[in-house]
Amino acid sequence: APAGRAANEPVGSPVSREKQHTESAPTARQGESVVMARRPGGAVDRDDFAVRRRRIAPPGDGEVLIRHQVTSVDPYQLNNMRRHQQVGDIVEAGCVGVVVESNDSRAPVGTQVATYSGWTEYSTRRLAATEFADRALGDELDWIHVLGTPGVTAYVGLHDVGGVSAGWTVAVSAAAGAVGGVAVQLAKAAGARVIAIAGGSDRVRHTTDVLGADIGLDYRTDTFERDLRTAAGNGIDLFFDNVGGSLLRSTLPLLTASGKAVISGRVSAYVTDEGGPAHPGDPDTEQRTVQGFLVGDYYPTRLLPVRAELARLLEAGQLTTVVSEFEGLGSAPEAFASVFRQGSPYLGKRVVRIARDQST
Template identity: 35%
Template sequence: MGETSLRVAMRDHPQGMVSEGDFLVEQTPRPAPGPGQALVRVRHLSLDPYMRPMMNPVRSYVEPLKPGQTMPGATVGEVVESNEEALPVGAHVACMLGWQEYGLVTKDAARIVDLDPGDISLALHVLGMTGATAHYGLLHLGDPKPGETVVVTAASGAVGSVVGQLAKIKGCRVLGIAGGPEKCRYVTEELGFDECLDHRADDFEQRLAELTPDWVDILFENVGGPVLDALLPRMNDHGRVVLCGNISDYNRDEPYGLKGISHLLLHRVNVYSFVIADHRDYWPGAIGELAGWVKEGRIRFREDVAKGGLKGAPSAFISMLTGRNFGKQLVEVAPANVASPAGN
């Protein structure tokens, strides 16, 4: 083709808080599809907290990144050239192409997105991995019952915002925890949580005790650190902790640790940790049910879209890790009105 594709790679393993200097932005040759492959032009890239621990050279549920490797990530885009009948030119697909403008997929590595062109980004959050994470974590692992108290940390974030709304659908009392008054207002006024606490407030622990007089039945945990320390003493007997994320630790050289483990034993609390990539067979049913609730207006969402292409991805990633974003963090890699180079 003789064309290029911009990509963002990890320059080296970060030390502590990730910085823009830890990334390498470069042009690479645009790939040509072989037999059974399709070339996809990425429209949107999803930025997610799990990407940060992948940058550390430690044993994990996935192989850690090596310096020079393209940053990973879920993407949605348009097929612009194809040698695969199941992936026709013009189709929108969700796939894992990472931080790059173009990539190759096979039919087994891409999911056709049956949404209006202006809505395809939903396949990266509420109707994609984010939604499946919330659905599996709360409804399958947490198993909420009507009248139970559910606490959701990072409640205004991509996963937490869906979790709380699912809990309300199931008849629970829902308390969100977020960073700052604006996010707390969004959680209660737009998402419909019963209460929301600002974990930065001086009286956070006092207010937490006041708002959980009958203790906490389900804790959906995305943050860890001091917030988790404050919550574990509030757990009910035989409560459930769904451990989805630990974002407060992702930029630490040394782990914060778990200080309240005795409360888990004293109150016979079950802890469920999970990674939604282990449960791919669960996705279709979850996404189908979520799509119905979105259509009915029972699940709302907010997108924080970084414009200007991939060059802005590192900055947007850092904003997400430090809580400066609002809602699901996306990067607009290519505007939808940009002509695709099909057939050239």
């Protein structure tokens, strides 16, 4: 990777060993996938998922066969599973992998690609131009974190939606996580004073010591609201919020008159709703701008330029990829469930390691 890397040791329960297989002739390939076994109810449950093994067909005309190295766990997957995914479908997710068979002259064997192929060892597809993941810019962990959806979300939220400016006071919630961790670093790179909010002393220390936040606050302490008021000083110019609920309610009154809350997500409400954001008619907050966004809406025009800027900052050492690796596809449900827990030990982007080498 072009820049420093902070990473936890691999964690999570190991996958059953029977999934290991030998690869001989391409047509003999078999691979595992994790499918939705039933639609999730409240909290995420291991029984919502099942591991399936299947024979992998060779790629057709213009297609490639990809062996994935890492796949992603993200809060939005819960929504997908509750709404449009069907029982038996491979769980939708981002992946980074290597082309192992190719009928596409643009993508010879060995090409690194970032796709939305799901929790699966192999996928066969036609590659879009945006799915090429240049190794010169980063390895599979860079591409799933800083150069992937979390990095682009943080950038678009801070710059395109939030208009961040040097000298501003910026607060970031879920600041030790995937999106929040990049938002903290990008706000620092933009010259802001950054207040990072996370759950637990280890996570708070990570935001200051590794990510460079000026002030780190633990929202689970009794003194949090007072500490946040003190840290805000003359007011918060931009709140990049990943959490919603009571944390958003506490922060909105601390925005400056021209301040803005950019709503990246409401992870506190995805499993059990503890009350949505303060409503627009709230007398404390009606003067302030609260704006949500979906990163996908920015992809057609902004994906490539934003990625280029993220790659530049990664190369310059102003961004660091931070990952917590879970070992094997079988650990994906546990990795996923941990996203909805407060104060977990998993820093940065949670990724599921499928394959370690780049062999074809």
